[in-house]
Amino acid sequence: MSVETDPAKIMKQQVGVAAAARVQSGSIVGLGTGSTTAYAIQALGDRLKSGDLKDIKGVPTSFQAIVLARRYGIPLVTLDEIDHIDVAIDGADEVDPHKNLIKGGGAAHTQEKIVDSLANQFIVVVDSGKLVEHLGSTFLLPVEVIPMAVTPVMRAIVKLGGKPELRMGIKKAGPVVTDQGNLVIDVKFDRIDNPADLEKTLNNIPGVLENGLFVGVTDLVLVGEIKDGQPSIREF
Numbered sequence: 001m002s003v004e005t006d007p008a009k010i011m012k013q014q015v016g017v018a019a020a021a022r023v024q025s026g027s028i029v030g031l032g033t034g035s036t037t038a039y040a041i042q043a044l045g046d047r048l049k050s051g052d053l054k055d056i057k058g059v060p061t062s063f064q065a066i067v068l069a070r071r072y073g074i075p076l077v078t079l080d081e082i083d084h085i086d087v088a089i090d091g092a093d094e095v096d097p098h099k100n101l102i103k104g105g106g107a108a109h110t111q112e113k114i115v116d117s118l119a120n121q122f123i124v125v126v127d128s129g130k131l132v133e134h135l136g137s138t139f140l141l142p143v144e145v146i147p148m149a150v151t152p153v154m155r156a157i158v159k160l161g162g163k164p165e166l167r168m169g170i171k172k173a174g175p176v177v178t179d180q181g182n183l184v185i186d187v188k189f190d191r192i193d194n195p196a197d198l199e200k201t202l203n204n205i206p207g208v209l210e211n212g213l214f215v216g217v218t219d220l221v222l223v224g225e226i227k228d229g230q231p232s233i234r235e236f
């Protein structure tokens with residue numbers, strides 16, 4: 001594992017490594033998406049290589065997770081081949097005090113919600129900058145939409161009080177296309193008072209595949225912090 005010097009990367013790395021340390025031999029592990037989870041996947045690979053961890057199987061949540069798992073020697077299985085997931089490790093874009101989340105900064109929230117919700121234990125790994133009092137205060141809410149339905153879905157979101165914008169690619173002309181071949185609408189809500197209701201309401205709009213609100217799914221949050229110049233981990 002590389003030695004990080006950037007404080008933001010140090011926080012991500014330490015929680016990723018800490019989450020990987022909780023995985024036991026023989027486990028089926030949900031492998032999340034994003035830069036923090038990437039450290040966890042790498043740490044799982046390091047533990048397998050050293051012999052400290054044996055016989056785990058990974059369930060990927062994205063193309064990125066598949067690539068990393070292969071790079072670090074973690075055997076993969078699909079949901080058709082297993083009847084449970086022991087633990088899932090995944091990042092988040094916002095975490096509220098009730099452990100509810102906004103996810104989807106990497107446009108992977110649809111597969112992430114499937115895998116993370118199936119896990120017996122879902123561990124969220126974040127740096128302290130992701131903690132918020134109210135969801136939606138710092139991050140737009142991602143909504144994955146089937147391409148032919150983008151315009152009516154945007155109209156329906158405006159009626160709900162949201163300000164939608166189509167997510168555009170970086171180093172790619174045109175919109176971001178998800179691993180499922182769909183588009184992502186990022187929505188600004190002034191305040192999300194009832195995330196459980198909003199999650200259901202958005203998913204009821206015809207053409208919406210899944211949104212990035214994860215309500216009542218998280219078991220444990222590991223928060224990477226720098227305190228008095230020293231990296232530390234808090235959990236809740």
Ligand SMILES: O=C(CO)[C@H](O)[C@H](O)COP(=O)(O)O
Nearest residue numbers: 034035036091104105106108
């Ligand atoms: O939801 C996600 C991808 O869809 C990521 O987990 C989330 O965006 C956090 O990513 P990072 O750890 O890079 O900050």
